[in-house]
Amino acid sequence: xxxxIFPALGMGTAPIGNxxxxxxxxxxxxxxxxxxxxxxxxxxxxPHYGFGLAERRLGAMLAERDPAGKAIISTKVGRLLVPTGAxxxxxxxxxxxxxxxxxxxxxxxxxxxxxxxxxRLGRERIDLLLAHDLGRQTHGDAHPDHLRAFxxxxxxAMRDLRDGGAVGAIGIGVNxxxxxxxxxxxxxxxxxxLAGRYTLLDRGAQRLLARCAELGVQLIVGGPYxxxxxxxxxxxxxxxxxxxPSEEIVGKTRRLxxxxxxxxxxxxxxxxxxxxxxxxxxxxxxxxVGPEQVADTMTRLATPIPDALWPALxxxxxxxxxxxxxxxxxxxxxxxxxNVLICVRAIEAGDLLPASGGTIPAREGIAIGHKVARVPxxxxxxxxxxxAPIGSMTAGAATGDWVHMHNMKSDYISSHTRSALGEGx
Numbered sequence: 353x354x355x356x357i358f359p360a361l362g363m364g365t366a367p368i369g370n371x372x373x374x375x376x377x378x379x380x381x382x383x384x385x386x387x388x389x390x391x392x393x394x395x396x397x398x399p400h401y402g403f404g405l406a407e408r409r410l411g412a413m414l415a416e417r418d419p420a421g422k423a424i425i426s427t428k429v430g431r432l433l434v435p436t437g438a439x440x441x442x443x444x445x446x447x448x449x450x451x452x453x454x455x456x457x458x459x460x461x462x463x464x465x466x467x468x469x470x471x472r473l474g475r476e477r478i479d480l481l482l483a484h485d486l487g488r489q490t491h492g493d494a495h496p497d498h499l500r501a502f503x504x505x506x507x508x509a510m511r512d513l514r515d516g517g518a519v520g521a522i523g524i525g526v527n528x529x530x531x532x533x534x535x536x537x538x539x540x541x542x543x544x545x546l547a548g549r550y551t552l553l554d555r556g557a558q559r560l561l562a563r564c565a566e567l568g569v570q571l572i573v574g575g576p577y578x579x580x581x582x583x584x585x586x587x588x589x590x591x592x593x594x595x596x597p598s599e600e601i602v603g604k605t606r607r608l609x610x611x612x613x614x615x616x617x618x619x620x621x622x623x624x625x626x627x628x629x630x631x632x633x634x635x636x637x638x639x640x641v642g643p644e645q646v647a648d649t650m651t652r653l654a655t656p657i658p659d660a661l662w663p664a665l666x667x668x669x670x671x672x673x674x675x676x677x678x679x680x681x682x683x684x685x686x687x688x689x690x691n692v693l694i695c696v697r698a699i700e701a702g703d704l705l706p707a708s709g710g711t712i713p714a715r716e717g718i719a720i721g722h723k724v725a726r727v728p729x730x731x732x733x734x735x736x737x738x739x740a741p742i743g744s745m746t747a748g749a750a751t752g753d754w755v756h757m758h759n760m761k762s763d764y765i766s767s768h769t770r771s772a773l774g775e776g777x
Contacts, residue, residue: 354521354542354570356424356479360628361653362394363387363646364574364639368409369402370446375641377409384413386643388423390650396545396574396637398428398484398525399469400443403451407472415474425475426545426572428484428525429465429510430502432456455491457483457498459505466513477518481510482525482545486535489528499534507539514542527575529556536567543634547574548593550633552582552608552623552665553601558687562739565632572635573627581605582623607668611661620648621655622665629662631742631763659721663696683724687739692723692755694737699724714752723755735760 368380375383387395395414397406407427414423433451442448456465462483470476483502488495513519523543524535532544544564550557550573557571564571577583580591581601586609592601609619627633640646663684682703683693699718718724723737729749734741747759 354480356520358424358480358570358572358635359392359394360635361392361649362396362424362572362635362637363392364637365395365397365406365410366401367639367641369397369400369406370448371401371444371639372446374447379642380409381413382643383641383646384410385417386646387640388413388417390646392646393422394424394426394635394637396426396525396572397469397473398431398482399433399465399472400428400431400453400484402445402448403433403442403453404449404468404472405445407469408449411473411475421475421477424479425473426480426482426525427469427473427478428482429462429469429506430455430457430484430486432461432465433468455485455494455498457486457502457506459509462506462509463513466509466518477520479520480523480543481513481519481521482523482543483507483510484525485527486524487526487528487531490526499531503538523569525574529560532557532560533563536563536569541569543570543572545572545574545637548578550627550630551576551578552619552626553578553592553604553669555669558739561630561632562689565740569632570634571630571632572637573633574637574639576623576627576636576638577620582608583620585609585619604669608665611664611668615658615661615664617655617657617661618652621652622657622661624649624652625655625657626662626665630738630740632740660696663694663721667696685726686737689736689739691726691729691733691736693726695720695722695724715750716754718754723760725749725751725753725755727751729753729755 368375368383395410397410399407431453434454436450436452486499486502491498510522514522521542523541525545527547527549529549546557548554578592579594581597586605590597612619612622624636627636638649640649666686682695682697682699684696685693695718698720699714701714701716703714728751729745731745731747733745735743735745735755741763743760743762745759746761749755749759
């Protein structure tokens, strides 16, 4: 667990490392200046992004705009930059710096990578150091060797950097859920940066989030738009996980977009805010390029979203799931482990609610989007929603009772509040 309070919004810097297209120095600097001026104070980067280019550009901005070093920075280890004469597009980056990234998770490589990042960033200390792109999907048959190198030596180097004060916290930066569980079986992690696996469209990390809640591991969510399909209300060419989407994915996205439209909310606004609803998620970090994207992001983050939209989006994603309870579908169950249900149609006192295979009358009226006790709850019991604790009971509640401020204390962190977001948190 880190003592650093990560703001709810950060900026991913892969795009200013010339990901997929050339971003000139002027545009990159304008992007970073706009982000800083908008109050964004957390930046995630990596040696891999432009093979040092993104770190250099971020470091130059911070040297001028943040001489006191207040910005929160995360960067990564796991690749060493080796000089090369190769030009053109390499690994998705165009006109990047003249280096070739080589995977190396050993003790010495981690220390060399960290030193190189500090030099490019102009920092002596990094707030969060992440092991980058471990996982079988990334490495294939080489996965066991890379994992062994990390567990046997690279992890120790990261831990020593943290314990010595050069790093505030350590973790992994990946886009595979399986490697997160695999590593949590072996080592302690302060944080996980997980890209594209906890979004409106891909809920693959829900069980991982529940495990992280038990272990006290915080999550940062990258790729909230799943590489673009959630970013523009289905306008223009569509990409999902860096490839053309299947018809199934397009269909799901269209249903999500329609549900948002029914509530007068843009799909990108809902996509950006969705991860922050989980108490284990401390920050979301869309990749940004151009002052316009920075401005759009701040608008999306500040967009009020009705509570009732969220269960509507759950139903739109998988019609018939989560479980609909009751003949008139007034309650839904978001996760099998939840001890509360969510109201999707207004309940009046006396209405019959499902309970233990039968029904009970509602004791009071309950508004759309609010929680209803699925089982009897006692003072001190954890309230479980989406399979993870979101607070604790301050008073008892019978099955069918309203679970809200009068009998529940929320565990959501203060950075999730709109006032904090408005201040650039």
